[in-house]
Amino acid sequence: MIRATIIALLSHWRRHPxxxxxxxxxxxxxxxxxxAVQAINAEARASYQQAAAQLGGVxxxxxxxxxxxxxxxxxxxxRRGGWQVAPVLEGRTRLGDSWVTVMGIDPLSHPGLPALSQGNEAAQITGFSGLLARPELAKALAQVPGLPTVTGSDLLPPGVVLGDISVVETLLDRRGQISRLLILPEQxxxxxxxxxxVPGLVQSTPDRAADTARLTNSFFLNLTAFGLLSFAVGLFIVHGTVGLAFERRRPVLRTLRALGVPLRLLGALLLGELLLLALxxxxxxLVLGHEVLAL
Structure with a gap:
């Protein structure tokens, strides 16, 4: 009886592929x-944390x-007064089709550059001519005319371009300006x-972790909301399809009940069918999500 009931239930899908x-x-x-969205979220968080550690450090x-x-x-x-400081120039600008955050540093004094030099990328900015960016951003910026050579580096956060301050001040059109000065540990x-x-300057100790969290929380929230929306749309499609399938199988279910198939058995078989299709x-x-992440 069970086998015949299973065949009768599955025949609906054969008639309605x-x-x-x-x-x-x-x-x-x-x-x-x-x-895919969850995996992207996890990778983005790890990337931001790594970049914050490399660029900001303590x-x-x-x-x-x-x-x-x-x-x-x-x-x-x-500097002439003996203060050991590292200049940073930072600003938003449009390069080609992308809005990016451009950060200019002094390669000889910036405390985060030794961490970047674990690879060979730092040589591009210590040469006073090149820029660093994430590989995908570097590829896009390579098509922008008039830009210095942009080298890809996984140590930078998305949307950030790093370079020598003399190059960046030209890109931002802020010659002779500095956004902030980092006070080095050894004074x-x-x-x-x-x-x-310099009476016009004030000293502060920023909370880098809090700053990074404020900048990235909205990005992660948007990604999570997109994932939830996609999942909800898929569930609505599934709900409509399953409801239609049950409506069209009502005559079959009535016939099976008339032939003596227990209601509990029918319910168990239908539940098992849904679980199998869901698996x-x-x-x-999951395979599709992995492929999307690999793109």
């Missing part, structure tokens, strides 16, 4: 998109201007007070 394909495709796409005290930018003359005054004894050298579609979806 489009419904079967729709059910499997909907669930597979929902699972694939959800798993949160160093900073000097910023009370209004506007730090001038080159103020930087020179601090000489007896250096003049900051207020005596098949879920496995296909």
């Amino acid at each position: 489009v419904q079967l394909v729709t059910l499997l495709a909907g669930l597979a796409l929902a699972t694939g998109l959800w798993s 949160a160093l005290p900073e000097l910023k201007a009370q209004s506007g930018a730090i001038t080159l003359a103020q930087y020179v005054t601090l 000489p004894m007896g250096r003049p007070p900051l207020a005596d050298l 098949i579609a879920g496995a296909v979806g």
